[in-house]
Amino acid sequence: MVSKRAWVSAFGDETPYEKWQKTEGIPSLHGFYVEDLTTVPMAPWPRKGGKGSFINLEGSEHHIDGYMHEIPPGKASEVEKHMFDELIFVMKGRGATTVWLEGGKKQTFEWQVGSEFTIPMNSWHQHFNGQGDKPVLHFGATTAPLVMNYFHDTDFVFNSGYMFHSRYQSEEDFFSGKGKLHPGRVWETNLINDVYNFKLHEWKERGAGGVNVMFEFSNSTLGGHISEFPVGTYKKGHVHGPGAQIILLSGHGYSLLWPREGGEMKKVPWKKNSMFVPPNNYFHQHFNAGLEPARYLVFSARSFRHGILNFRVYRNMGPDSDIREGGMQVEYEDESPEIRKIFEAELAKEGLPRRKSFSLPLLGH
Numbered sequence: 544m545v546s547k548r549a550w551v552s553a554f555g556d557e558t559p560y561e562k563w564q565k566t567e568g569i570p571s572l573h574g575f576y577v578e579d580l581t582t583v584p585m586a587p588w589p590r591k592g593g594k595g596s597f598i599n600l601e602g603s604e605h606h607i608d609g610y611m612h613e614i615p616p617g618k619a620s621e622v623e624k625h626m627f628d629e630l631i632f633v634m635k636g637r638g639a640t641t642v643w644l645e646g647g648k649k650q651t652f653e654w655q656v657g658s659e660f661t662i663p664m665n666s667w668h669q670h671f672n673g674q675g676d677k678p679v680l681h682f683g684a685t686t687a688p689l690v691m692n693y694f695h696d697t698d699f700v701f702n703s704g705y706m707f708h709s710r711y712q713s714e715e716d717f718f719s720g721k722g723k724l725h726p727g728r729v730w731e732t733n734l735i736n737d738v739y740n741f742k743l744h745e746w747k748e749r750g751a752g753g754v755n756v757m758f759e760f761s762n763s764t765l766g767g768h769i770s771e772f773p774v775g776t777y778k779k780g781h782v783h784g785p786g787a788q789i790i791l792l793s794g795h796g797y798s799l800l801w802p803r804e805g806g807e808m809k810k811v812p813w814k815k816n817s818m819f820v821p822p823n824n825y826f827h828q829h830f831n832a833g834l835e836p837a838r839y840l841v842f843s844a845r846s847f848r849h850g851i852l853n854f855r856v857y858r859n860m861g862p863d864s865d866i867r868e869g870g871m872q873v874e875y876e877d878e879s880p881e882i883r884k885i886f887e888a889e890l891a892k893e894g895l896p897r898r899k900s901f902s903l904p905l906l907g908h
């Protein structure tokens with residue numbers, strides 16, 4: 544039998560995506576979480592212009608990645624196109640993006656802090672910083688690892704002439720910010736003006752009096768959602784596939800993560816601009832231990848129409864169905880008493896009252 548060591552010495556242990564990353568000349572952050580995305584180390588990024596850093600957290604498991612990209616005051620990014628899907632979230636500044644297909648009409652739309660938008664596959668695009676005195680900071684989520692590892696040919700990924708007319712035809716209202724609400728709290732659009740203030744809808748099943756909206760971007764494999772839950776509450780533990788890039792928009796608290804098959808429980812503290820990615824088949828549970836509602840934004844490869852990771856359980860039961868019935872969620876009455884103890888100790892640290900039950904208002908309020 545060939546040992547792992549022999550394989551590594553013969554072929555190396557880097558994926559095509561990892562090899563490509565090294566040629567980009569910017570840092571790549573690993574680990575379980577990032578405390579504050581707006582302060583990660585960045586380096587000049589010649590391909591995109593400005594500065595950048597890859598964010599490859601452990602739970603992404605080689606199918607989705609993140610990056611930070613800074614565009615200096617008054618400057619524009621380099622023009623680019625690529626054969627992977629991309630969602631962009633504006634964390635600082637304001638400006639505009641121009642998108643077009645080879646030989647086609649150019650479309651420009653504006654954005655500011657809190658905006659999120661999609662880049663149609665292999666369309667040309669360029670970002671402009673609209674302020675002369677402040678940088679723009681974007682977080683991007685892409686399917687680059689999946690595509691790079693599959694095709695392992697960067698020339699194909701960045702220089703293909705194919706135009707996906709089935710996804711984008713320079714439609715007048717493509718980036719108008721208009722949207723459509725579908726059943727199941729799903730908002731379909733290509734541009735969200737402000738995720739911080741976006742209207743959310745009741746989501747009883749995940750507990751904690753939480754509210755939520757799911758996002759569907761036209762013809763992208765990437766989707767996501769926003770969830771928010773009140774002070775003094777925590778959500779139900781649940782488990783699913785890898786790659787959900789979670790960024791905190793507000794609040795202060797922590798999440799617990801532990802492998803389904805048993806093993807060490809990790810505690811990830813978070814606040815605004817923290818990021819973490821629950822790994823495949825890890826239970827995870829979110830706890831609001833602060834004084835304001837906790838709101839978070841998620842990017843994942845789980846578009847409802849084209850998702851890469853749409854497991855049958857999502858289709859048939861949904862991720863908020865009881866694990867005892869074949870679903871993916873642990874009901875409050877079935878969780879380990881340790882979970883509640885840790886939470887009460889965290890609330891006590893902050894001097895916060897606890898709830899008798901998560902369907903009741905805070906004690907003392």
Ligand SMILES: [Fe+2]
Pocket residue numbers: 781782783787821827
């Ligand atoms: Fe989750």
